[in-house]
Amino acid sequence: MINLHFFKREDLSEVSYTLDEIQLRYTSTAEFALNRIKERNTNLEFPITIFEDEKAAGFFILDFGEDKLDLTDNPNSTLLRSLSINPKLQGKGIGKASMIQIDDFVRENFKNCDEIVLAVNENNTSAYDLYIKVGYQFDGKTRMGRSGPQRLMYKKI
Numbered sequence: 001m002i003n004l005h006f007f008k009r010e011d012l013s014e015v016s017y018t019l020d021e022i023q024l025r026y027t028s029t030a031e032f033a034l035n036r037i038k039e040r041n042t043n044l045e046f047p048i049t050i051f052e053d054e055k056a057a058g059f060f061i062l063d064f065g066e067d068k069l070d071l072t073d074n075p076n077s078t079l080l081r082s083l084s085i086n087p088k089l090q091g092k093g094i095g096k097a098s099m100i101q102i103d104d105f106v107r108e109n110f111k112n113c114d115e116i117v118l119a120v121n122e123n124n125t126s127a128y129d130l131y132i133k134v135g136y137q138f139d140g141k142t143r144m145g146r147s148g149p150q151r152l153m154y155k156k157i
Helices: 009-015 021-026 030-040 066-070 094-109 125-133
Strands: 002-006 045-052 055-063 077-085 115-121 137-145 148-156
Touching: 002 094, 009 030, 009 045, 009 055, 021 115, 030 045, 030 055, 030 077, 045 094, 055 094, 066 077, 077 094, 094 115, 094 125, 115 125, 115 137, 125 148
Parallel strands: 077 115
Antiparallel strands: 002 045, 045 055, 055 077, 115 148, 137 148
């Protein structure tokens, strides 16, 4: 059973897994993402822990700050960023189940939000395929990211 919860400090040890070189091209570690939130100090970024049963299995951030406006002109959207699943648990459907649950999590916790946006590197085909399977749309918009071209994707909720 997959559940999403707002990140708590006690989750840090379980989400401090090591990502390989390829994964680090496309996402950041939880620790790096949490440090960025602290530096920005906007109170508009919400770290989320993904649990499989009662064990932390992954991490992502819902960002309601200005960065989302690079992907959409919808002020009622959130930017999904820094998604990762513990490499020891990958391939079990945790990512897919999490992405399906994000919709209800956002609806329940952020009543004014009606869209989730994200940017996925064009070379990260497995992530792109996952996003398409769970209902994200790509209408041809791209941008240059730190590791090359990115597809801008969105999902109305």
